[in-house]
Amino acid sequence: MNNLRNNKSVDGMSSFSTNFFPTAIQDIIEDLHKDRIFPIDYLAGAILFVVSVLIGSNIRLVSSFGEILANIFVAIVGPQGSNKSAPLLWAVRFLEKIDIQALDYYERELAKYESLPEAQRDKIRRPEKPARLIVNDGTPEAIADIIAKNTLGIGHYVDELSKVFGDYGGRYKPQSDEELLLQLFSGAPFIIDRKTNPHVIRCERPFYSLIGCTQNETFTRIFSRDRMSSGMFARFIPVVHFELSPLKWPLIEDLPSDADNRMKKIIDKLLSIRSLSESEPIIYHLSADASTAIVLWQNDEEERLHSCGKDIEIAIFRKMQLYALKFSLILQVLIDVCGDQPDNDSPTREIGMRAATFATKLTDYFCDNARELASAIASPKLNEKQKMAYEELPTKFTTAQAQSVFSKHGLCRSELFRVLGSIRGVLVEQIQRGVYRKL
Numbered sequence: 070m071n072n073l074r075n076n077k078s079v080d081g082m083s084s085f086s087t088n089f090f091p092t093a094i095q096d097i098i099e100d101l102h103k104d105r106i107f108p109i110d111y112l113a114g115a116i117l118f119v120v121s122v123l124i125g126s127n128i129r130l131v132s133s134f135g136e137i138l139a140n141i142f143v144a145i146v147g148p149q150g151s152n153k154s155a156p157l158l159w160a161v162r163f164l165e166k167i168d169i170q171a172l173d174y175y176e177r178e179l180a181k182y183e184s185l186p187e188a189q190r191d192k193i194r195r196p197e198k199p200a201r202l203i204v205n206d207g208t209p210e211a212i213a214d215i216i217a218k219n220t221l222g223i224g225h226y227v228d229e230l231s232k233v234f235g236d237y238g239g240r241y242k243p244q245s246d247e248e249l250l251l252q253l254f255s256g257a258p259f260i261i262d263r264k265t266n267p268h269v270i271r272c273e274r275p276f277y278s279l280i281g282c283t284q285n286e287t288f289t290r291i292f293s294r295d296r297m298s299s300g301m302f303a304r305f306i307p308v309v310h311f312e313l314s315p316l317k318w319p320l321i322e323d324l325p326s327d328a329d330n331r332m333k334k335i336i337d338k339l340l341s342i343r344s345l346s347e348s349e350p351i352i353y354h355l356s357a358d359a360s361t362a363i364v365l366w367q368n369d370e371e372e373r374l375h376s377c378g379k380d381i382e383i384a385i386f387r388k389m390q391l392y393a394l395k396f397s398l399i400l401q402v403l404i405d406v407c408g409d410q411p412d413n414d415s416p417t418r419e420i421g422m423r424a425a426t427f428a429t430k431l432t433d434y435f436c437d438n439a440r441e442l443a444s445a446i447a448s449p450k451l452n453e454k455q456k457m458a459y460e461e462l463p464t465k466f467t468t469a470q471a472q473s474v475f476s477k478h479g480l481c482r483s484e485l486f487r488v489l490g491s492i493r494g495v496l497v498e499q500i501q502r503g504v505y506r507k508l
Contacts, residue, residue, distance in 0.1 A: 085110035085308075085434060089400065089427045091407035093335065100326035106316050107156040114143050114308040115160035118280040120399055122164060122202055122224035123339035126256075126276035127346035130353045130398040130420065132360075137394045138256045139402075140222065143280040144230055146288050146442070147310035153282040154228055161226050161280075163336045164203040171199035206232075209246040212277075213261055214270050216253070221343060222276025230281030231291050247301060253277040254304045285309075289446045303388030306435040307442055338406045353398055353418050359425035363393055366429040385439045389432060396428035454478045455488050459496065465506045 087095040087109060094116065101107045121139045130137040145153045178196040185193075200219045204212060205226060216223055227233055234247070252259050253275050261270040283291065292302045345351070355363070367390055374383045401424035451459060458478045462471060468485070475485045489497065489505070497505045 085113060086430070087113065089113075089431045090116075091400075091404050093331065093407040094403060097328045097332050100328045101156075101159070104319065104326055104328070105155070105159075106152065106318065107159070108147075108152055108310065110308045110310075111145050111147070111153055112156035112160070114145055114306070115157045115280065117141060117396075117399060118143050118157075118224060118226070118278055119160045119164060119336070120339065120403060121278045121395075122222070123336065123343050124399065124402055125221040125343050125346065126274055127221060127350040128342065128353070128398070128402065129350060130355070130394055132355055132394060134391070134394065136256075137391070137398060138276055139395055139398045140254065140256065140276050140278045141392070141395060141399075142254060142278070142305045144288060144305045144307045145280065145282040146285055146307050146438075147282075149284055150316075151310050152316055157226060157228075157280065157282060161203055161224070163333065164224060167336075167340065168199075168201050168203060175199050209249050210261060210270065213249060213253075213259065213272070213275075214268075216275045216277055217270050217272040220274070221347065222278070224278045224280070226279075227281040229287075230283040231287055233279065233281060234291055247296075247299070250279075251299070251301065251304070285445070288442060292442070292446055300388055302443070302446075303385050303439065305439075306389070306392060307438045308435075309438040309442065335403075335406060339402070342402070342406065351418065353401060353420050355397070355420045355425065356422065358422045359397065359420045362422060362425045363397070363429060366393070370433075381443050382440050385443060386436055389436050389439065392435065393425075393428050393432045396431045397425050400424040400428055400431075451488065451492075454480060455484075459488070459492070462507065465500075465504070467505075468503045471505070 087098050090098070090113070098107075098109055098112050098116070101112055102109050118141060121141045124139040126138060128139065130139075145157060147153050175196055175198055182190060182193070182196055200221060201215060201223055203224045203226065204215055207215070207225075212223075212225060225233075233250075249259060249261075254277070256275060258273050259271065259275060288307070292305075296302050342351070370386060370390075374386055397420045401420040404421070404424055455478075458471075458475045458480060461474045461477075466474075468489075471489070472482055472485055475481075475488075480488075493499060497507055500506050
């Protein structure tokens with residue numbers, strides 16, 4: 070197995086390893102990073118989304134949790150100017166081209182059909198509008214209607230994630246639309262019957278993957294404490310940059326790699342498997358070794374969190390651990406398509422040890438990012454004086470020490486206790502009476 074090739078985030082808080090993927094995908098990611106300065110983790114998140122969409126609803130993992138779909142919700146988070154959109158647009162372009170080609174063919178066939186005399190048209194079947202792979206805009210109701218008409222599922226991408234929640238420009242959508250998002254994530258059947266629309270929208274087995282970009286501050290505004298408690302926050306796997314990193318242009322006229330062509334070949338293979346699944350669903354099972362690896366990872370992490378974790382960390386892991394199974398399916402399909410052999414000699418349609426192991430590591434990466442973002446959302450708002458005083462506090466301090474530091478910044482004793490009360494359990498913990506420790 071290759072050595073891990075890490076992309077350390079600029080602040081050292083998280084890392085992304087391209088080794089989560091088969092070698093062919095690793096090489097594509099690294100070539101695009103070098104040729105077009107695409108951030109490695111942003112590009113990897115976009116590729117995960119595209120593969121998820123191509124897998125669709127008829128390729129599933131059957132486990133003790135029931136049938137697991139490969140749909141994912143991805144948030145690409147970073148400061149303005151961190152090159153979030155370019156990798157996403159590069160990846161979804163493959164799906165858009167497939168949709169455009171299918172639509173062009175449909176329109177040519179429809180024109181031929183409509184040019185025939187009516188007597189001939191009655192004898193042949195009218196061309197059917199092709200299923201879609203990707204959508205870029207639309208109300209939740211419109212998206213739901215598209216999902217209902219595309220049984221293998223669709224992907225939805227937006228350049229600004231806040232549009233999905235109607236938060237853009239101060240607009241707020243009904244709570245029912247957010248409940249629909251939660252239903253779509255779980256793959257639960259839905260029925261939409263509204264007075265304003267005579268058409269009843271229903272889908273027995275929806276498949277919906279979502280991806281969007283947003284800035285750090287916008288993300289914390291979108292995912293308020295209410296959306297954290299509803300479980301919406303933990304449905305999103307966040308790819309995060311907390312600061313800007315240098316983006317130095319190579320300005321190479323002829324790019325040295327053929328990453329686009331190599332990616333297209335992989336897309337075509339995935340599309341072929343997706344087409345095969347239309348006649349008969351493709352079912353994957355966990356091998357014994359893969360199942361053991363995931364169970365041990367889950368149990369170890371659960372024990373660790375209960376011994377030293379915070380409530381929010383436990384809640385995030387509980388929701389996000391399902392992604393370990395989703396990633397196992399996505400990675401194994403990629404391994405099969407790219408021709409990489411699993412570590413064991415498992416047959417096709419079985420998830421091997423390699424896919425399962427890297428699925429848990431991938432979930433760890435996203436959990437770490439989610440915890441950092443959750444802390445930012447939960448953190449109390451301190452003014453500049455209070456922030457400066459907090460930063461000066463030692464890791465372990467008494468109230469007397471804190472009062473001395475706060476007084477240097479013109480903050481009185483009563484204000485100290487107001488601040489301690491607001492940050493307890495988030496930024497500090499009380500380890501005994503009058504003694505605190507920074508978290």
